[in-house]
Amino acid sequence: MAYKERVESDELKIFRILNNHMTLPSKEKQIYSNLEKGYKGEVMFDQITEGLDKSKFLILNDLLLETNSTTFQIDSSIISQENFLPCEVKNFEGDYYYKSDHFYVMNDNEIQSPLDQIKRSDTLLRQLFQKKKHSISIKSNVFFVNPAFTLYQAPLDKPIIYPTQLNKFFEELNAKSSILKDNHYELANILVKEHKTLSPYTRLPPYNYAQLKKGLSCGLCHSLKxxxxxxxxxxxxxxxxxxxxxxxxxxxxxxxxxxxxxxxxxxxxxxxxxxxxxxxxxxxxxxxxxxxxxxxxxxxxx
Ligand SMILES: [Zn+2]
Structure with a gap:
């Protein structure tokens, strides 16, 4: 078991219920679909990190942290003797390409660079560690977990782990020696304590009881049939x-x-x-x- 477990957010749960009981506007439908997809990818990733030796590594899933009034999220973090390893998990599917530090879908639409994302959270994390008087080296990686993901013109020198490299990465990590001391647990406890919960209501469409389609939904597939x-x-x-x-x-x-x-x-x-x-x-x-x-x-x- 991870030191901090991942739970479905209230936002995702509410989106799911609303999706069963009303037609979501297209923008919210997109947000919901990304949430489901992201969560699925993270759960897939958790299954892999679950295989790590828990006497050598502490795993903190899903941290929402704040420093200097700026919030940032880390999908998964692994604490080892030497390093703090933030993991940015991406469940992208299909073909993408990389060109001079930017990521694009094949139709040339640019997407937010996961490398920029980890750069930003690294800076904020460093500030937070400093404030809490903890020094441990931070080694971030982007993990693409979907086996149907391809990145053309992929850079060789970036902290990216591709779907075909996932198992090897964690096998090698698991083989390393790592002795956890009190300060590692102390850091983990600080982060768990600092973890924030966001209000789930900010990105939801407006809704009321009268407008919702009534009916008990299936607990497994959510169908109203x-x-x-x-x-x-x-x-x-x-x-x-x-x-x-x-x-x-x-x-x-x-x-x-x-x-x-x-x-x-x-x-x-x-x-x-x-x-x-x-x-x-x-x-x-x-x-x-x-x-x-x-x-x-x-x-x-x-
Ligand atoms: Zn069902």
């Missing part, structure tokens, strides 16, 4: 089966994530889930897992 016989929920897209209880509780959590101030009532969940025919059953499940509060005539759950 589900039906229920009162005991289980069956997804007609992927065949996944879930108990009604789990499905309802998942839907409650989704609603609370979308609308942090929403008041959970039996009627609300009945309307949102659509496929559960018995209000009584919903009430029983809510009562079992939440505290029932009364206001006048109606009951809500907290």
């Amino acid at each position: 589900v039906s229920s016989d009162g005991t289980i929920i069956v997804c007609h897209s992927c065949g996944c089966v879930e108990s009604v209880e789990d499905g309802i509780l998942r839907s409650v959590r989704e609603l609370q994530l979308l609308f942090p101030n929403i008041i959970i009532t039996t009627n609300l969940i009945f309307e949102w889930c659509k496929v559960i025919e018995s209000r009584k059953q919903i009430r029983r499940i809510l009562k079992k897992h939440y505290e029932a509060c009364r206001r006048g005539k109606y009951t809500y759950y907290e």
Whole structure:
């Protein structure tokens, strides 16, 4: 297990739910698709670093740090005896080319250079380390993890690890001797403590309850094509089966994530889930897992 685990961000979770329940505007659809893709790439990368010897390396996944009022993100960081290795993980797919320090898609559209990205975070990281009175050499790399990625005119002298080199890179790293001392753990703890969480709402499109398409979604493939016989929920897209209880509780959590101030009532969940025919059953499940509060005539759950 990593010293700091990666978790799906609330932003990604909300985007995913919204994508099931409304048509995202094209700009937000692009943001969402990049988020999903980026996250998938990072998870792929985590599976590789998971193979590192944990007595020799500390792995910190997904750090959002701030120094001098500037925030920067590091997809993954590896602490070894000698070095601090920030890893910029890219899940680019398809053909790209490199020309005088710039990266382009084959249609000549320039994309932000991952090398500039690591240069920027290196500077900020150095400042942060200095402020925290830690000195360890920083060695950043860009990791392209998608096997279907090609970079034409790839530079030889840049800190880039290509998909075909990933395993070798980590095998060699793992073979190195590395003795972790208290100061390494101290640094890791500082960074975990400094890790910030961003408000998930900044890049989301405006949305409200009334506009969203109602329906319980499949817990696995997120399709709304589900039906229920009162005991289980069956997804007609992927065949996944879930108990009604789990499905309802998942839907409650989704609603609370979308609308942090929403008041959970039996009627609300009945309307949102659509496929559960018995209000009584919903009430029983809510009562079992939440505290029932009364206001006048109606009951809500907290
Ligand atoms: Zn499904």
